[in-house]
Amino acid sequence: MSWRASDFNARASFAKSLFESGGIEAVQGSGDNLxxxxxxxxxxxxxxxxxxxxxxxxxxxxxxxxxxxxASRVYLAGKPGTDRAALEKAGIRTFLHQGCDTLQIxxxxxxxx
Numbered sequence: 682m683s684w685r686a687s688d689f690n691a692r693a694s695f696a697k698s699l700f701e702s703g704g705i706e707a708v709q710g711s712g713d714n715l716x717x718x719x720x721x722x723x724x725x726x727x728x729x730x731x732x733x734x735x736x737x738x739x740x741x742x743x744x745x746x747x748x749x750x751x752a753s754r755v756y757l758a759g760k761p762g763t764d765r766a767a768l769e770k771a772g773i774r775t776f777l778h779q780g781c782d783t784l785q786i787x788x789x790x791x792x793x794x
Contacts, residue, residue, distance in 0.1 A: 692758035693730035696777050700728070703787035705794075715743065716750045725794055728756035728777065737764065741771035748772045754793055 697707040707728075710718030719727055727747040729740055736759065744755045756775045761768050775786060 689731045689735075692732075695779075696728045696730050696756070696758040699777055699783055699786070700790070702783070703790065705787070705790060716746055719747060719750050719752065725751070725753045726756065726790065727752040727754075728758055729773070730758040733759065733762065736768075740764070740773070741767055744768070744771040744773045 693709065697709070700707045708718075708722045708724060710722070729736070729743055729747075731740070736757070740757060744757075747755050752772075754775070755771075755773050756777055757768060757773045758777045760778045761773075761776050775789070777786065
């Protein structure tokens with residue numbers, strides 16, 4: 682698959698800002714090397730950041746792979762829409778979007794780490 686910056690820039694910036702507002706460093710990885718970068722980062726948490734079109738194609742597989750790679754929690758930047766059940770079944774538990782409860786999310790992140 683090929684990705685374009687327009688597929689993920691806005692949501693990646695949003696997620697990075699959300700986590701870093703709570704003092705949590707966000708390490709970025711991308712497509713082809715996602716699992717490798719995740720393992721090398723030493724992170725426990727992962728956040729998928731892309732477009733709804735890419736999520737429809739790849740989010741469930743990416744979430745499952747991240748969990749197998751050791752992610753204790755997988756977030757998705759964006760609203761789940763009609764795919765919520767499939768996304769949650771794949772292991773995504775938290776959705777980051779404008780209007781979400783940032784304080785509650787950051788408190789849960791701290792409990793997780």
